[in-house]
Amino acid sequence: MMTADRRRVPPGAGQPGRQRLGRVLLVEDEQDVAELIRYNLTKEGYDVILSGNGNEALRLAREHDLEIDRHRFEVRMKGRPVELTPKEFELLATLAGTPGRVFGREELLDIVWGRDGFVEPRTVDVHVARLRGKFTIARLEEPGIETVRGVGYRFRDKP
Secondary structure, eight states: OOOHHHHOOTTOOOSSTOOEEEEEEESSSSSHHHHHHHHHEEEETTEEESSSSSEEEEEEEESEEEETTTTTTTTETTTTEEOOOOOHHHHHHHHSSSSEEEHHHHIIIIIIISSSSOOOTTHHHHHHHHHHHHHHHHTTOOOOOOEETTTTEEEOOOO
């Protein structure tokens, strides 16, 4: 089993001055293999959290309040389910997939709604408001979606 000091890679690790691309939870019981993968992911700009087994990985994943399961089409906040429409789900999954990255409205329209039909850019604003509202109605903390004035939205990266 890995020691706690080897589990998390410091945010400044990797190439100096390079923007972090996101966070990866790596589950691998072979320490040498885990270190090799961790090294390469860190070099590419990812923050890496290592886990030696599935149970520990689940615990680490749940430390973060928001859970998004694309395979089951489920969202949970602090273990409680949140019912979302398909577009709300895809919007949240897209933003949360790369914390800290700012997405413009047009980019989100392309990713979530595709190029089929005509959709107003303000549709994104309406869906973000509804998404936030669903968490409020369920008496849950809102997910970390921040408005970047004049640009679009980003998912707040946890420190």
